[in-house]
Amino acid sequence: MNDRKKVSIIIVTHSAKEHLINCLATLKSTTATTPGVEVVVVDNASDYGELIKKLCYDNKYRYVRNEKNLSFSYANAKAIAETDSEYVLLLNDDTTAPHDFWLEKLLDFADAHPKAAVVGTRLLFPNGTIQHCGIVFNQYLQPFHRFLNADIHDPRTAEARQCQAVTFACALIRREAYDKVGGFTHLGEEPAYHYEDVDLCLKARSAGYEVWYCPEAILYHLTAQSYGKAIKNQNEVYKFLPQFIEKWKDFIEHDDWKEMEAPVNYPHVVIGIPLSEASDWIFERMAAMIMGFHYWKKYITIVFCLSDSGPNFVDKVTTWSQIQRANYRDILISTSVPHFSNKMQSIYYNREQIRQAAIQAQAEYLFFIDSDVSMGRDTLKNLVKLAQDHKADIAAVPYPYKLDAWAKPRPMLFRRILPAERFRRLNMGEKLDLSHDEYARNQGLGNFEIARDLMDGGVHDLDGATGMGCTLISRKALDVPFRAEDCYGTEDLSWFALAMDAGLRLVVDTGEPIFHLDKNGYVYCWWNLPTCDGKKVYKLTATAEEVEKDRGIY
Secondary structure: OOOOOOEEEEEEEOOOHHHHHHHHHHHHHHOOOOOOEEEEEEEEOOOOHHHHHHHOOOOOEEEEEEOOOOOHHHHHHHHHOOOOOOEEEEEEOOEEOOOOOHHHHHHHHHHHOOOEEEEEEEEEOOOOOEEEOOEEEOOOOOEEEOOEOOOOOOHHHHOOEEOOEOOOOEEEEEHHHHHHHOOOOOOOOOOOOOOHHHHHHHHHHHOOOEEEEEEEEEEEEOOOOOOHHHOOOHHHHOOOHHHHHHHHOOOOOOOOHHHOEOOOOOOOEEEEEEEEOOOHHHHHHHHHHHHOOHHHHHHEEEEEEEEOOOHHHHHHHHHHHHHHHHHOOEEEEEOOOOOOOOHHHHHHHHHHHHHHHHHHOOOOEEEEEOOOEEEOOOHHHHHHHHHHHHOOOEEEOOOEEOOOOOOOOEEOEEEEOOOHHHHHHHHOOOOOOOOHHHHHHHHHHHOEEEOHHHOOOOEEEOOEEEOOOEEEEEOHHHHOOOOHHHOOOOHHHHHHHHHHHOOOOEEEEOOOOEEEEOOOOEEEOOOOOOOOOOOOOEEOOOOHHHHHHHHOOO
């Protein structure tokens, strides 16, 4: 009797305990009746090994322990060597299967295509949009997910097709082909993203095998959870890209951009980021956040304005921009910023430079992001929709701000009570060093009052002001200038006052989750969270998703 398994499912886990529990739960329920299946859970030096052993109680499940957190290719290759099944299914621990028979459909597809070395699956984001339906390459030979963020019902994502590559977040590999091409090419043992899945697909195709996308096998994928903090910043993600391109430049075929983009019509948005004395960790966080707007990339122009920054920091921003420029409409960097003794004047000068760049680019919107603000990947999309739905000239999210005298972080949200011209005349006086109580009593030097009644998580029209750190400005509102000479402690209020006097409409969303980071690594938010018992709300190690989970969003 032949006891050889049909398929070995290999799951490598390191720092995603909750995701692994969900993954195994759905795996057990959706493959319970599938014959010839074994599951190998690789404990990649996690701190929850005992839990994994308990989860592997079924005789179909095996537990393998690595004492070191190995790279994707090393950990999977080691596990593959301990199996002898006809097929190997590599599965991320941050995936879940919503339907039964997905594995049978994947195996039937591979059996029906005997030349297929690898078969990929249709992966969805948690919101149901497409995360993966094959990999394509741009003109710079960089790999991208095909039809990223398309609707699941888009008919193009339902077509089985040959691909140059597929992601191994969930991929079926024919062992015969894997052995013939020599398995993975190991670019390093450390757990960083090194294009091993794309490399193996190209190796198989160069040996005469095929790589296919199977749309009937559908799973959810949270993306980049399996290795926890292993991917420290986006420069590290692309560390091996030049080596990968050099290896395969004569084999990779340049795909049409129509194969890369979802069928959408996004407006052209300039993302303006004034960076004044920003640190490396601030920029790394900012870069990762910008890349989270992956659904908008070819419609985005990024403008960095750097002031009072050392040459090493300028080089860091420049290097990242050179790597990423092909992914966006354009990336511009301005370092020709005069030195101001007042930091706020420097920031406001940066904002004016960005405003002029947006006008020159003929952008439909300018999206200002302060370097110390963090937000979700849908914030830009939500603000554009907010502006369009309400026919607003300005759409903003009030972000949390703190003064030393404040007991808790609070949002910058103000109602205007006096015209802008008086405001500007008062504002030209000597800068006042106001405590929170004095600031509240003075109502922004006599022009504004704190709009506490609007802090209800809703959307409101506002004749007033908020912080500029998460603000979307329409083309019409770009006519309002930023004046560096206005910066005497209330510079954001000054611009909004002028905008309101020009008859522009401001809509604020007090329910969109954003966070304000400070140089000590704390995250400030103004929602009534259980942990919001003082200025120290969350350490930087807390992700936006963790904070949102605490709010009950997930």
